[in-house]
Amino acid sequence: QFVLGMVLALYVGFSRLNHIRFVAQDPMLTGILKVSELPGQSTFWRFLASLNLNVAQQLLQLQRVLRERVWQAANVRLSSITLDTDTTVHTLYGKQMGARKSYNPKNKGKKSYQPILTFMAETREYIWGELRNGDRPDGKQIARHLAGVFAALPQCIQKIFAR
Template identity: 25%
Template structure:
């Protein structure tokens, strides 16, 4: 928070926005500590409202039809945010990098096409990956266009019957990695066929009903041969072939191999989470109060989305691909001079930027705002 106040204490920024001075960090933090549960809900709703306005503006400008497309892939994932201390709401839970350390466990939904955050929840550290995912998805669907069908893509932590039932009932789809205790034994019984052009790979598809489900669902799987080294005079008597299995439950008409490759695309979702955490401060600005931390978390979500939305409005494909830090380096942290003549405030910047087309497109978004 001290860095935030330092940036906004800059004389040029204060004159541009008309501020006399910037509150000190303790004052800003005190304001955040007065946030209520209802205001956190308003933060979540604000993200949806602004996104709807942005999608309509994109459509009117002809820059994108993301808001009117009938099918969209949505990547949902959770992330561990380790804390140093005993902040309210932090707890010991799943933490692969620092086992036993206290953390928060936010849950985030990304739109695969545009990399924007559709919805985010700030959760306690002992929340399991799928905790509240049904309510999370209901809230997400309520704020998306009714005509839009989403395809929920998630890891094995989201292999939850109630979630699949909700998506089936609402007419949406899913591609989720399967997590079952008897999965290897179940897959070993299936009829496998070789995948054309993929040496050592086999695939299968079958219907299966897990305990507690109201009906069976489509499972697809691939496996890769892993030769096991067995040495000795009787090694030829041993079955030396082992397999790595990859199994998914899905509603989409994809071959098992295509489903496996499509699921692999969600790896970029983890990259976007790291961008939001390390480059936009998502969950990194903290107080000792849970609701204040949740409010700061949602401010970071809005900041991340604002950068994404500006890049989309520019119509520049390069800007849409750049990370936030890249945008800062080449388009924001640039040399300039504030001119105050003729009762106007103008910022003069270098005439030969390193990326002239990206600079012009980025500035044009601000001028048209």
């Protein structure tokens, strides 16, 4: 169940363990695994800490291959897609490293992280994301994010629109 949980997290596009908390009680994932909720982030960290550094790139390649296979099995034939990229605010309490005071409409003046997330509009799949400090992303950070997005896309995609 634990390994299947990791594979499912990879398939839905999580590149950071912190993202797993967003779907820890998702009925579809927990139903497949036959558990009430996914293990905590520290459990996943312990598992990954036991692996070597080359595994990270292999996991990202696995994510792309799994997406391609699921598309093939579901007869999804997209050659053109629309990417939705946006940032969100995650308010922090305490003294977490990388926290910044920035745009935070619900908790003005509080420190936060500002993750940047990309989804595919046609299938609503999570493609790529980065947990970032609270500052607005600059051009280099956006370019690095988009490079990760493009690497995660299936090879059948020929035309990409963004919004």
